[in-house]
Amino acid sequence: MIPFLDLKRVNDQYAKELKEASDRVISSGWYILGKEVQAFEEEFSAYCGTKYCIGVSNGLDALKLILKAYDIGLGDEVIVPSNTYIASILAISEVGAKPILVEPDLDTYNLNPNLIKASITDSTKAILVVHLYGRAADMDPINQIAKDYNLKVIEDGAQAHGAVYKSRKTGNLGDAAGFSFYPGKNLGALGDAGAVTTNDKDLADKIRALRNYGSHIKYENIYQGYNNRLDELQAAFLRVKLAYLDAENNARRDIASRYLNEINNKHILLPNTPAELNENVWHLFTIRTIDREKLQKYLAENDIQTIIHYPIAPHKQQAYVDLNILSFPIAEKIHQEIISIPISSVQNTRDTDAIISIINNFNIENGVVK
Numbered sequence: 163m164i165p166f167l168d169l170k171r172v173n174d175q176y177a178k179e180l181k182e183a184s185d186r187v188i189s190s191g192w193y194i195l196g197k198e199v200q201a202f203e204e205e206f207s208a209y210c211g212t213k214y215c216i217g218v219s220n221g222l223d224a225l226k227l228i229l230k231a232y233d234i235g236l237g238d239e240v241i242v243p244s245n246t247y248i249a250s251i252l253a254i255s256e257v258g259a260k261p262i263l264v265e266p267d268l269d270t271y272n273l274n275p276n277l278i279k280a281s282i283t284d285s286t287k288a289i290l291v292v293h294l295y296g297r298a299a300d301m302d303p304i305n306q307i308a309k310d311y312n313l314k315v316i317e318d319g320a321q322a323h324g325a326v327y328k329s330r331k332t333g334n335l336g337d338a339a340g341f342s343f344y345p346g347k348n349l350g351a352l353g354d355a356g357a358v359t360t361n362d363k364d365l366a367d368k369i370r371a372l373r374n375y376g377s378h379i380k381y382e383n384i385y386q387g388y389n390n391r392l393d394e395l396q397a398a399f400l401r402v403k404l405a406y407l408d409a410e411n412n413a414r415r416d417i418a419s420r421y422l423n424e425i426n427n428k429h430i431l432l433p434n435t436p437a438e439l440n441e442n443v444w445h446l447f448t449i450r451t452i453d454r455e456k457l458q459k460y461l462a463e464n465d466i467q468t469i470i471h472y473p474i475a476p477h478k479q480q481a482y483v484d485l486n487i488l489s490f491p492i493a494e495k496i497h498q499e500i501i502s503i504p505i506s507s508v509q510n511t512r513d514t515d516a517i518i519s520i521i522n523n524f525n526i527e528n529g530v531v532k
């Protein structure tokens with residue numbers, strides 16, 4: 163079986179350094195908010211090009227902390243794409259605000275800037291942009307709208323560590339960004355972890371307190387905060403892996419470039435991104451077909467593991483029963499047709515060859531995907 167993502171092989175490459183990192187933490191005698199977290203924060207903010215980085219517990223908490231720090235809550239509305247991973251939307255509802263879903267562009271799978279204005283009301287406070295599948299969203303028009311309407315722009319960078327938009331990296335494209343370092347992300351810890359990046363000092367200071375019970379000074383609480391800290395151990399692992407992030411992203415790009423050049427099947431629609439190959443970090447390589455179930459079954463029979471990102475649109479989830487009556491045809495079409503094929507920094511040429519030729523031999527009788 164060609165695995166979708168062989169995490170053991172990814173981390174085995176760095177086993178020696180990861181063990182050194184854990185030894186360093188164990189023998190330091192200091193396990194929460196110490197030198198490793200501080201060093202990782204400096205290294206990741208330098209990587210993204212931002213002034214500040216705050217290590218936190220996970221990606222969902224990173225987004226929640228940004229919304230909280232901006233005092234976004236009950237009665238406020240936040241614009242978010244209708245085809246994102248559910249965590250982007252959970253962060254909005256967790257602070258008591260209302261997610262306002264806006265359709266993506268079918269060519270990029272990212273928020274369609276042309277549809278944002280129609281959804282802005284007096285209650286709109288922010289646009290939560292998701293750089294889905296590793297491709298940065300079209301930020302210039304989004305930032306312009308935010309400026310015109312006095313809205314915050316919050317990036318969900320969980321799938322796009324290192325992706326570039328007009329020579330700037332994700333994390334540095336809006337007012338603040340939330341990152342996840344869940345093990346399967348492009349930059350993955352060995353457990354849960356996340357971060358906020360921003361150039362806004364006041365916001366950074368507030369999030370630093372909010373992640374730690376609302377306190378800058380022990381036992382002095384200025385906010386009703388959370389326990390949303392990044393562990394020293396995970397920070398030490400992330401420092402090891404950050405050094406290899408660009409190499410891993412380049413390995414993904416090489417595979418993506420082969421898929422884009424060599425998959426040639428009228429029943430399969432490839433992502434529409436060739437000009438931006440160097441900008442995209444290909445967290446996922448998604449293709450579309452009108453008979454997705456058949457394709458997934460065919461690939462499984464041919465020993466290729468696939469995953470669907472995502473099978474159910476957020477507004478169709480039981481958790482959001484209030485949204486179930488809404489209709490988002492573009493998001494629904496994507497959710498019906500999309501399927502992710504294997505891509506990772508450790509996938510070898512033989513497996514990539516096999517995936518390409520097996521996909522090129524896929525056939526369905528009735529029609530092509532549009």
Ligand SMILES: *Cc1c(COP(=O)(O)O)cnc(C)c1O
Binds near residue numbers: 341
């Ligand atoms: C993974 C992910 C998150 C959540 O990150 P966690 O660390 O699992 O909380 C948020 N948004 C997107 C788009 C993601 O892919």
